[in-house]
Amino acid sequence: MGEIVAVVSQKGGVGKTTTSVNLGASLAILDQKILLIDMDPQGSVAASFQLNETQIKSGMYQIFRDNIPLTDAIIDIGLEDLHIVPSNVFEEEEEIEFFRHGMDYSLLKKVLTPFKEVYDFVVIDCPPSLGSLTINAITAADSILIPVQCEYYSLKALGKFIRTVKKLSQKYNPDLDFKGFLITMFDKRIKRSQEISEELRYSFKDTVLETVIPRNSKISEAPSKGKPVALFDIASAGAVGYLHLAEEILISGSNNR
Template sequence: MPVISIANQKGGVGKSTTAINLSAALALKGKRVLLVDMDPQGATTVGLGFRDATPTIYNVILDKVDTEDAIIPTEIEGLYLIPSNIALSGAEIELSSQIGREYILRNKLAKIKDDYDYVIIDTPPSLGILTMNSLVASDEVIIPIQAEYYALEGIGLLLKAIKLVRERLGIPLEIRGFLITMFDKRTNLSKEVREEVKRIFGEKVFRTMIPRNVKLAEAPSHGKPIFLYAPDSRGAKAYMKLAEEVDGV
């Protein structure tokens, strides 16, 4: 029953797309999956078709509702969501003075995580309190890397944060893998980024790469995972392959 954060403090690398579609793929494989949206932008929440869902993870971490009361079912059987919205941005300030603030999400999820085969957390594009809460709550982290110039920019800071979680906070957080996203096999740049990532991170790089795909980009605006919007697309096939890797099949 692993808890997995999808993390990279760089925006636009496919975090929310990966959180939504990896979770959906695992659910379609028969797993019971909880997706937690920890990003105040709420892209994962909107990408699953929820715009005004309440209560949210903000209410949970501020002790206003119980964790189980914020969980809602999605269109995909076996996939559940704790939604988010812009109110969560205020939590950075509200949590800053709390003792043990890095452990709040971990404690909230401890009560319900055994009800699921996987808990997936979408994190904000920053290394603030919300992302640290997500990492501390997790057993593993998946790091999406876009196949573009400056792809590795900032990865060092994230790796330092992971080391901090392990050494100072005593959490045995493991890197599950680096995921290359928006890969275009027609360009030399994508191939060069792939080789560089593999050279640096070796066996930690997922075999599956997520292609640059119009249907993947369109799906969130329709409030649907790729499997409901364009099930035969290259994007859908790639995320199902990723789910098979993650699930050890």
């Protein structure tokens, strides 16, 4: 039985999409069958693979609006073990409609549950808000992963965010497992980066994942080549970081089973 992992944070630009794409790809490299779902109307997952409007016929919006089968929205990106469903929203009104359809918080769970038989992991990239689409992801997920950017960060805001997520999960998904905080964009040359990482580990103890994703130019370049970093430069610190994360997720999963 596969596991649904939602990558969630209210804060923009912390590495949710980067983590979803690269965790998905790294798990696929480790022989796991992966479905990557974009719940963000910004459509960043498709952009990470350089997919254009003509290649995307339908996506999560059409699944929510027209009830089309998820299999009709899967895009073949030429990788056997990594399938993606984009978030196909091109007009502003459609984005509003997407969030409105998402007011049925159990919709994504209904859509994804059968695919836990097909995939080892379903990874969901969320928009930077706690709106209806993120609540759908929290309701559908078995576990959540919260990226924390190791540069601009507020301990107070993070504490508040976690309390809100806990309240939501108590209401909509009491069995939700907290996979952990993932430190992203860590730069060992910057003192503040070190301080934030230490503060996080002190405050949140072992809920902070052991893996630390470094700030690495290959990670930010890879989407412009339409590739996850591991397929762009396998030896880069970024690729090694995300492969390490995939291993950590696999080990934590087998320990919980």
